[in-house]
Amino acid sequence: MASIFELPEDLLATLAESFPCRDAQIRALATLLYPRAAPCRNLIVHGTEATGKSAITTTLLAALRDDPGTDLNYATVKSAECVTARHLFERTVGLVADAVQWQGPAPGRCETLAALTVELSRMLKYAERDAADRFVLVFDGIDRQREAPPTLLPALARLSEIIPNLTNIFILTTPSPSLLRCSSPPHLHFPPYTKAQYLSILSRQPPPSSLPNTAPEETAELWTRFAAAVHDSLTRPAARTLPALKHACAALWPRFTAPVAVGTHRAREFSRLLIAARAYFQDEGVLEPGILSSVPSTTKPATQSLANGTAAIAVGAGAGTAPPAKNPNKPKPSTDLSTLLPPTARLLLIAAYLASHNAPRHDNTLFSTWHNPHGRRRRAVNTQARHSKKSKHRKIARKLLGPGVFVLERMVAIYVATRREWVGDHDENNAGGGNGKVVVGVDGDVGMAIATLASLRLLVRVGGGAGAAVGGADLDRGGRWRVNVGWEVVRGVGRSMGVEVEEWLVE
Amino acid sequence: MAVDEPLGEAYEEKQHQAAYIFDPSDAVDDGTRPAKRRRVSKKLKKSEAHTVASTSVYPRLFDGAESERCAHIRQQLFEHTWSKIESRIQRILREANQSTLRQVTSFLQAAPDHAPVGKIPSAFIITGPNIASQDLLFEQLAETLQLQADASVVRLRSGDASNLKAILKKMIHDAVAKVTDDEENDLEVAVSKDGRRFLNYDLEALHTHLKSSPRRHVVIAFQDSEAFESGLLSDLISLLSSWLDRIPFALLFGVATSVELFEARLLKSTCQCLYGRQFDVEQSATIVAKVFKAAVAHSEAPLRLGPNLVSSLLERQRDQVASIPVFVSSLKYAYMCHFYANPLTVLFSEELDEDALHGENLEALRCLPSFRHSVEMAVKEGDIQRARLLLEDDRYLTTYLRDRLEHFRHWAVKFLRILKIITINNSSSAGLADMYLDSLLRGVNLSDQDAEIGESIKRMQPSDSILFLTRLLDVIDNGDPSLGLDAGAGDTEEAVMELSDILADIKRLHQENEEEGKVLRSKYSGQSKIVRTTVVAQKVQLSRDTAALTDNDKLYTDLMDRVLEQLRIVLRVEGAEDLVFNEIWLYDSKALYKDVFIPRPRGVGERALSRPHDYLGCSCCRSREDQVMPTFPTTAVLYQLYLETGSLINVADLWSAYYAIVGEDNEGGLDERTALVLFYRAMAELRVMGFVKQSRKKADHVAKLAWKGL
Structure with a gap:
């Protein structure tokens, strides 16, 4: 030794x-x-x-x-x-x-x-x-x-x-x-890698594929400059890890170099390429395709989607000045609950939203027909303008705040009160001819709809008993609940039923 | 136990009555030993009866006068017919999932090739909000994946997943037990090669097991993924992805709403572990339409379900979160009700023997409104002889009945064929259901109520009319297996011949005109009127002009007239209500169905409390609308007072109001102590039923929990 x-x-x-x-x-x-x-x-x-x-x-x-x-x-x-x-x-x-x-x-x-x-x-x-x-x-x-x-x-x-x-x-x-x-x-x-380290690591690995009509050295140089640009625009502010940078480079490289492949730009014209591909450096859409690399309803495998994107860009670049279009494969988000839920469940969801976002003391004004001779409920008056002048404290609109907690009984009461007005408007002739009477009331189906909403976590139980009944099995009317969807969704659901939810909210 | 069992027995006897007074005391009285012995022997007899023939469930109707055999036949008929219908429905439901199954299987089979490294291949199956009905789908998925993709499938529901450990336990147990299937192996698997026991939530156990029996995939199916707690799901997914290099996991998610909403609930880092594809299942509306065809409209379905019932069933499918199993069981319930409570259903039996056709049954037949109507018609037509025979001669009535039932079978087939022809043009089968509901009772008649259909046929363009006639002849020639329609024209053969001649003529005319480059039209088709636009002095003038019809057009017009004429003959059938003895095969009551499938427990309770007379039926409690009587049960009195209060109830006020009603001041009033005892008991009952609860807001007050009518 x-x-x-x-x-x-x-x-x-x-x-x-x-x-x-x-x-x-x-x-x-x-x-x-x-x-x-x-x-x-x-x-x-x-x-x-x-x-x-x-x-x-x-x-x-x-x-x-x-x-x-x-x-x-x-x-x-x-x-x-x-x-x-x-x-x-x-x-x-x-x-x-x-x-x-x-x-x-x-x-x-x-x-x-x-x-x-x-x-x-x-x-x-x-x-x-x-x-x-x-x-x-x-x-x-x-x-x-x-x-x-x-x-x-x-x-x-x-x-x-x-x-x-x-x-x-x-x-x-x-x-x-x-x-x-x-x-x-x-x-x-x-310590996290510095920019120089990132670049030296990336430049060790050659770009995914050599470019057509370009010398290998030029490609390598372009790759390095490209990696630096990706680092500055995306990695520094957001994804700070090496795998994320690698992924971003791999995803952007074909799109970035598409003009070179087509022949509109040359590999040396880095700044022009950068301007042509500007949109990708500002938008995370390409890098974060969502949960699932290939959620799109198209049945193509994910590997193709990249190629498709490239082709589309190539066409766009070939056409001339048009900036690269957004990923054409991106599906339209189908977050629209109004098409997914049956009418009763939708009404209940709106009722729950109203119960969460209106204070109980306004219920009489909104839903009671007692003081109104015509049997129509008074809609909420938008008093925000008046408020903002008088009070020094700026009040935040209730719909921007988190949902409040309500007792299930109250939500059912709101459902019953509003259903007659909302559904009655649509089904008047129908109900008159067919069933004779509009069935307002709470039966097993309403309970089932509430349970379904709970199991979809659109309504959530809070406080005691929340853990015990996973999936909302416990429909005790005294239970305390909260709506779990936002304003945009509820407005969409309301419009699908012909209801402007805004009119029923007290600011 | 000895006390409980007699209670259960007493309950069992009464549970089929609409209402009864529950009095445990009388049952307890004889809860002694000899009574028990007696009960045991009775039970034995019952079980014997069960083993001997599980048939004597249906009661004998006509107040017991019906023969045992008839009741037996009715039950058998029900079981027989329903099992046929059910097998058809099952076939449809299983077929409906086939394409989804294929897609998911091929995705998982191909996943290892194109999934990025480190991502779990996951299939998102958009099932729609009625998750409860997707059991069948997941069952089929499990079967198919096991067979075709060499996977072991574990199905998880939100119910059996309270925490990570529990899920893992179930996962490992199911995945391991599926293959080995016996205890010894199961134990063996939980032990590693050097004799260490694994914890039952240790994925290492699964890993070891897979070494001995390799599988291409371990598929974890989350049936109702939205109901899982999102934190738990994220945790589980990241755990699974850390094992992905050793265990080939794949995930199935049943998503009720949409993948985007589901994604929003997971952690972003979790989402990056998934490599997914979305799959749709067949829309429940189309499945319902298919089930309707197979179960309601099918020619082999013995019972015609009326529009009242069926439309409310279909409406419920549309408006509520009701699943297809509910639809099927509603249909089953309708069948059950009909065969259970209608003694005449015994006549459905193939061999109408003398036993079924005597005494009470014939008497009942003669009481049927449709039969009476037909007798009256006979009298009106002057056929007194026949009317007399019908009323008096049993034998004649029997023959008549047979004849009419035979006629009904023909009618049913004819009706279906007509429906099919009418709905040829709108391809959706929902149209069939609507048409069925519309015309079951009143029949089809192109010349009066269904004139619109005739008009629309008349206005057809030649290409349309050719298509229509071709399809029509095709329906007549080939029938429709999904409706159970056989081929054959039945009694309208001449009309069919005529129609096919017309079709040939139209084709010829159409071809001629096409060669000349002209458009063939009839005087009914919209293009016969031409709007001319003339500009005169900067003003537009519109003028209508009737285009002159060529000879071929005139010929075509004639042909279309003839088509309509023939169709009027072919498409004519009387309604179900016009047929004699329709009570036997027509069921159209929705009250029972509603009571069973859409219960209103709250409403029933409120009614019982506010109008106890409805249930108790005693003379002392009869009251006018909403009037409180001191003779009401105490709880009912309190409930009336309760309805008048606000959200906080002062108990002292309630007591004084109550005492004012039942107290000594009234006639036959109670003394204070008795009243107080009753009051306390009633308050306790209200609390138990969930109407009030203790309130901390104010002393001596209770909080009101339930409002009427909700």
């Missing part, structure tokens, strides 16, 4: 090659892990999303394990896969057993931290092993662990005190000062 302190240099070199711009972190990590360097007991690796924490840690550990010169073994526990703390413990034990190829008796249940300590000690401490070999236990994303007890992190940190040769690595987003409740464990920060 030549020196007390040494690092596996060639191993680190290959690692640095595959993870560019992370030299410092890799070296630091290797120093803190390599048995012949300065191995530590606990290590906190932190940094924001997609900065290479987990990838570098696991790759380095795998490389060290496979290195014949070192006796190092490791196991990685991903908290994202563990549902409870107990699940985490059992997985830890299982993974460690797999890693050390445990031959002894199968570990039993492992419900608590104490049991975890016992099991790990059995496998790591008392097993016959070299004094020099180390075991590294990586807890990936431990700060996101579900149902974690408050003592979880400190207790895990104590494991390495009980078991010599054990190194714990905690990978998390932001460490708090007293995370492990032990004095100054080493912290290793993975």
Whole structure:
């Protein structure tokens, strides 16, 4: 042994090659892990999303394990896969057993931290092993662990005190000062990439495809400038991660270079290309196609949609001055509840909205026919103009505020009061001829409609009993509810029934 | 237990009565040992009866005078006919989902090839708001995917998913148990190779299981995805996506509203884990129309359901959140009611034996209004002999009945054929339902009430009329299997011959004119009038002009006249109500259906409280509209007072008002202590029924919870 302190240099070199711009972190990590360097007991690796924490840690550990010169073994526990703390413990034990190829008796249940300590000690401490070999236990994303007890992190940190040769690595987003409740464990920060780093990483990877009628060098240069533009316009303000930038570049590249492919612009004319593709840099539509890359009702697979977009742009560019059209495949959003719900449910939804957004003291004015000789209800008078002059406090329109809570009985009362007017207007002749009378009243069907709205989460139960009755099974009239749709939706629903909901709202 | 069971027994006996006084005390009295022994023996007998013949459910009608056999036949008839109808409906429902099934299957089969890495392929099935009816769809999906896409399918409902652990437990259990199907394997699977037991919510177990029995997909179907708590769903999806590199998950979502609304509820980061496609199922309106064809209008359906009932059923499908299973069970209920309560349904039976045709049944037949009407008609026509025979000779009546029932069968087929012909032009089958409802009772007659149809046929362009006639002849020649119509012209063969001749003529004329480049028209078609525009001194003058008809046009006009004439012969049928004995095969009551399928518990309770006489039927409680009587049950008295209060009720005021009604000042009044006891009891009852609750706003007040009429 030549020196007390040494690092596996060639191993680190290959690692640095595959993870560019992370030299410092890799070296630091290797120093803190390599048995012949300065191995530590606990290590906190932190940094924001997609900065290479987990990838570098696991790759380095795998490389060290496979290195014949070192006796190092490791196991990685991903908290994202563990549902409870107990699940985490059992997985830890299982993974460690797999890693050390445990031959002894199968570990039993492992419900608590104490049991975890016992099991790990059995496998790591008392097993016959070299004094020099180390075991590294990586807890990936431990700060996101579900149902974690408050003592979880400190207790895990104590494991390495009980078991010599054990190194714990905690990978998390932001460490708090007293995370492990032990004095100054080493912290290793993975900072977000800078613009220069982003560009150097991106320029290592060639553009998805070489451009026609352009030299490869020109393409590469255009790619770099393009990546810088994408970074400045999209990544800096919004998506700050490398995968997001890669995705954005990959998605925009064909659209951006479409004029070059068609031949209207040349690859050197970067600013003209940028102006032609300006719309894409301002709009996220292309990058965020929504939940589902191919929700469109068309039955084409997603891969085609990109090609279609390109073709459409090409046509647009070929036509001349026309700016690139929006993604032609974008479906019209079908958020229109009015076409989805049957009339009774729609009426109930409006009634619920009114109940949520009108104060109960206005109910008499709005819905009562008592004081009005003609049997017509007084509509709400829009008094906002008067208010804004007099009062110093600007009042926020109720419909802009969150929905209020109402008692179910009140909503049903509003439904009954409004139904006669709203439906009566439409069905007067129909009802007169066919059924003889307009059935106003609450029967099983109304209950069913309310239950349906509740199960669609358009109405939600609040307060006691909300959790008990998932899907709105409990239709107790004394229950407290809230409407869960916004003004735009309700207005649309109202108009589909010929009702201007605005007239029924008191400002 | 010993006390409870007699109560249940007493209830069981009474539960089919419209109303009864619930008095537990008399049942409890004989809840002693001997009574119990007796009851047990009775139960035994009942179960024996069940095993011997599960048939004696239908009661003997005519106040018990109906023979046991007739009741039996009625029940069998019901079971037989309904099972046929139901199988037709089932076939339709299963077929309706076929295209969705195919699409989803092919999507999932192809998903591994084109889904981006790290995204879960997910199919969003837009089912419409009646999620409850989609069980069949998901059942079929599970079957198909298991067979064709080599997937193991787990169906989840919002009900069995209160938290993440519970969902995972169910998922793993179902996915593992589906394949192994027996306990031992199940246990084996929960243990890893080195003998560790997995937690029952550990996806590692599923992973291990998949190693031993590999599958292309593990499909998780969320049947009512909107009802799942969105946080839970997001959590689950991100968990599944973290396992995606080891377990080939795929998701199915049943979405009631729209994918966009559903998406808005999930976390953005969750959405990025999904790679989805939207699928639609067949519109419930079209399925309802198909079911209508197969169950209501079908020629083999023995019962004609009247427009009153059917239109309210269809309306309910349109206006309410009612599902197709509800529609089907409503139809079933109508059948049940008819066969259960109408003794004459025994006459549907194929072999009308003497047993069915004697005594009470014949008597009942003679009481039918349609029969009386026909006798009166016979008298009016001077056929006294026949009228007498009908009334007196049982044998003659039997023959007549057979003849009429036979006639009904012909009529039903003819009616359907006519409907089909009339609705040839509007392709939607909803038109058929409307037409059916319109003309079932009054029949079809082109010369009077349905003259409009005739007019529209008359105005047809030659190309249209050729198409119309071709289709018409096609319907007559081939029938319509979806309606159960056989081929054949029936009694209108001559007219059909004539019509096909006319069709040939029209075709010839049309061709001739086309060769000459002219337009063939009749004097009825709209183009016969031409509007001429003349500009005179900067003013536009419109003048109408009748275009001269060519010879061919005149010929065409004649032909169309003849078509109409023939159609008047072909398309003529009397209404159901004009047929004798229509009471046997016509059912058109919606009151029963409404009571059962659209209950109004609140209304019933309110009525019972405000007019107890309606239910109790005692003389002391008879009152005029909304008048309180001291003899009312105390709760009813309190309820009347309750209706007059505001939202907070002062209990002391309520008491004094109550005492003023029932107190000693009145005739036969109660003393204060008795009244107070009754008052307390009634208040407690009101509270139990949910009318009032304790209020914290004011001392000695209760809050009013229910308003009348809601």
